[in-house]
Amino acid sequence: MSDHRKYDVSCRACSLNARCVPHSLTDREVEIVNAAVKRSKPLQRNKTVFEAGDKFVSLYVVRSGAIKTYSIDQEGDERVICFYFPGEMFGLDAIDSGHHISSAKALETTAICEIPYDRLDALSSKIHNLQTHMYRLLSKEISEDQRLQLLLTKKNSEERIGSFLLDVSHRYQQHQSPTSFRLPMARVDIANHLGMAVETVSRILTRLQNNRILGIEGNEVEILDHHGLRTISRSIETETLTP
Amino acid sequence: MSDHRKYDVSCRACSLNARCVPHSLTDREVEIVNAAVKRSKPLQRNKTVFEAGDKFVSLYVVRSGAIKTYSIDQEGDERVICFYFPGEMFGLDAIDSGHHISSAKALETTAICEIPYDRLDALSSKIHNLQTHMYRLLSKEISEDQRLQLLLTKKNSEERIGSFLLDVSHRYQQHQSPTSFRLPMARVDIANHLGMAVETVSRILTRLQNNRILGIEGNEVEILDHHGLRTISRSIETETLTP
DNA sequence: CGCTACCTTGATTTCGGTCAAGATACGTGG
DNA sequence: CCACGTATCTTGACCGAAATCAAGGTAGCG
Numbered sequence: 001m002s003d004h005r006k007y008d009v010s011c012r013a014c015s016l017n018a019r020c021v022p023h024s025l026t027d028r029e030v031e032i033v034n035a036a037v038k039r040s041k042p043l044q045r046n047k048t049v050f051e052a053g054d055k056f057v058s059l060y061v062v063r064s065g066a067i068k069t070y071s072i073d074q075e076g077d078e079r080v081i082c083f084y085f086p087g088e089m090f091g092l093d094a095i096d097s098g099h100h101i102s103s104a105k106a107l108e109t110t111a112i113c114e115i116p117y118d119r120l121d122a123l124s125s126k127i128h129n130l131q132t133h134m135y136r137l138l139s140k141e142i143s144e145d146q147r148l149q150l151l152l153t154k155k156n157s158e159e160r161i162g163s164f165l166l167d168v169s170h171r172y173q174q175h176q177s178p179t180s181f182r183l184p185m186a187r188v189d190i191a192n193h194l195g196m197a198v199e200t201v202s203r204i205l206t207r208l209q210n211n212r213i214l215g216i217e218g219n220e221v222e223i224l225d226h227h228g229l230r231t232i233s234r235s236i237e238t239e240t241l242t243p
Numbered sequence: 244m245s246d247h248r249k250y251d252v253s254c255r256a257c258s259l260n261a262r263c264v265p266h267s268l269t270d271r272e273v274e275i276v277n278a279a280v281k282r283s284k285p286l287q288r289n290k291t292v293f294e295a296g297d298k299f300v301s302l303y304v305v306r307s308g309a310i311k312t313y314s315i316d317q318e319g320d321e322r323v324i325c326f327y328f329p330g331e332m333f334g335l336d337a338i339d340s341g342h343h344i345s346s347a348k349a350l351e352t353t354a355i356c357e358i359p360y361d362r363l364d365a366l367s368s369k370i371h372n373l374q375t376h377m378y379r380l381l382s383k384e385i386s387e388d389q390r391l392q393l394l395l396t397k398k399n400s401e402e403r404i405g406s407f408l409l410d411v412s413h414r415y416q417q418h419q420s421p422t423s424f425r426l427p428m429a430r431v432d433i434a435n436h437l438g439m440a441v442e443t444v445s446r447i448l449t450r451l452q453n454n455r456i457l458g459i460e461g462n463e464v465e466i467l468d469h470h471g472l473r474t475i476s477r478s479i480e481t482e483t484l485t486p
Numbered sequence: 487c488g489c490t491a492c493c494t495t496g497a498t499t500t501c502g503g504t505c506a507a508g509a510t511a512c513g514t515g516g
Numbered sequence: 517c518c519a520c521g522t523a524t525c526t527t528g529a530c531c532g533a534a535a536t537c538a539a540g541g542t543a544g545c546g
């Protein structure tokens with residue numbers, strides 16, 4: 001019973017706060033949405049949620065753990081499209097074509113909510129707020145993707161790593177400490193996401209550690225000099241968007 | 244009268260075929276949507292549709308001409324986020340925050356449709372197909388943005404230019420010849436969009452011309468060896484997505 | 487006609503990729 | 517508990533693609 005309640009609360013957090021979009025659903029509406037959400041047992045590390053080419057059936061929200069979406073190019077090497085942390089929704093890119101163009105796998109033991117798209121689609125034409133909410137979620141994903149493009153076109157490796165860490169820290173801060181957190185992904189995933197070589201990621205992390213900007217121990221990261229990291233990243237962005 | 248009719252037809256094309264999403268609205272529904280669309284006189288070259296920071300009011304569709312969206316970073320240099328050609332919708336990234344985070348300006352004399360968001364929002368809760376259509380449009384924008392990310396992380400300059408030209412050619416082919424078209428944007432815009440220096444764009448275009456892949460005269464481009472260009476771009480993508 | 491914006495080409499530099507080798511961590515089975 | 521194999525990370529040396537710097541050419545416009 002208390003277990004069931006816990007799920008409700010956590011799924012309320014999932015489906016509605018995905019990517020931190022402010023929401024305005026009534027409790028009644030939340031219940032309706034929750035009823036449409038499937039919950040399944042946690043995924044083991046490296047298990048896939050869907051693979052590129054799979055028919056699009058559902059959207060997903062991370063409840064705990066972390067997901068990466070990626071695709072494999074013809075040379076066989078991986079490109080990491082995005083990481084998703086608790087509360088964030090993924091699978092949005094498949095709505096258009098009806099098929100997933102990327103794969104999604106768990107970076108660690110991960111629990112997700114599955115939201116069948118046809119039910120969401122039907123619901124959102126009834127609950128106006130939900131439709132608005134979905135538009136905003138999709139729009140937010142577009143903004144985020146375009147922000148990443150900025151990073152890829154205009155920033156050097158150090159700025160990319162800096163921005164990435166600030167972003168992760170910011171997205172994690174509801175769940176962990178904003179200055180100290182664990183990176184659930186491998187260095188090579190970060191490299192593939194930011195368009196650089198693993199060696200470069202490693203070198204830059206070491207350099208930031210030597211400069212007392214970061215404390216690093218394996219996958220544990222501590223931001224020692226937040227201001228310094230911001231300067232390095234040349235990122236006005238962080239926090240200014242959420243005053 | 245025939246003039247009014249022409250607008251209707253063109254706006255039907257605009258609002259419904261934006262970014263080539265297949266649609267399924269009835270004529271009745273199309274009429275309703277058209278009634279919500281504002282038409283205004285064409286924009287001169289370099290006139291802005293909206294500026295970064297402006298309150299989000301409407302979505303826009305290009306009827307003729309071309310639009311670029313861009314932002315200016317703190318160093319004062321421009322980053323071109325995307326180009327939009329006839330039939331394509333822009334402004335989608337502003338739905339979430341309620342403010343435009345990029346600016347949009349006309350690359351040449353350009354006619355656009357303006358679709359007030361509150362009206363679209365209201366309509367799409369009534370017309371289910373329209374809502375579906377909007378979800379797909381937003382999702383498509385996400386896919387395109389992620390495709391650009393691939394280009395920026397994994398491709399070298401020649402591959403970027405090649406992919407870009409194939410993309411433009413593909414998006415233009417409904418309106419112009421697929422092998423021969425005019426680039427409405429300056430070299431420096433292409434450079435800022437693809438994350439490279441103008442000089443590199445120029446050098447690569449010259450090289451492709453020397454290799455008899457392209458014929459270039461100012462902004463007029465002719466693809467002489469389509470297969471060669473595809474090979475250079477390492478792009479399976481073109482056409483395989485639309486069988 | 488001259489100004490300005492845009493484009494091209496060449497010379498030089500540099501950031502980050504690639505190659506290579508070792509270090510560290512981790513899981514499994516003896 | 518330890519030995520071994522594998523995956524991941526780090527560090528160094530070298531090299532190359534593309535940025536930067538510099539200069540000249542071209543085209544459109546008042």
